[in-house]
Amino acid sequence: xxxxxxxxxxxxxxxxxxxxxxxxxxxxxxxxxxxxxxxxxxxxxxxxxxxxxxxxxxxxxxxxxxxxxxx
Numbered sequence: 001x002x003x004x005x006x007x008x009x010x011x012x013x014x015x016x017x018x019x020x021x022x023x024x025x026x027x028x029x030x031x032x033x034x035x036x037x038x039x040x041x042x043x044x045x046x047x048x049x050x051x052x053x054x055x056x057x058x059x060x061x062x063x064x065x066x067x068x069x070x071x
Contacts, residue, residue: 021056024065039063 007070018027025040038051041063047053 018059018060018064018066019056020060022067023060024067025032025052025063026056026067027051 003048020037020039025042027038027040029036029038037054037056039050039054039061040051041071042052042054042061043050044052
């Protein structure tokens with residue numbers, strides 16, 4: 001079976017796999033006592049805000065950009 005396209009490997013930092021927790025695009029939304037994480041660049045038609053709901057422990061996608069540290 002042939003593949004339609006090749007996907008690059010997830011981003012790696014210092015030999016370990018990067019996660020969504022350290023991505024610059026991660027957005028934290030609070031609804032009452034609940035906290036949800038969304039990806040700011042990946043879109044979804046299933047959520048009311050149009051952003052893809054993620055888990056912080058997920059492996060980072062190809063759009064991963066390391067979070068910049070605020071002084």
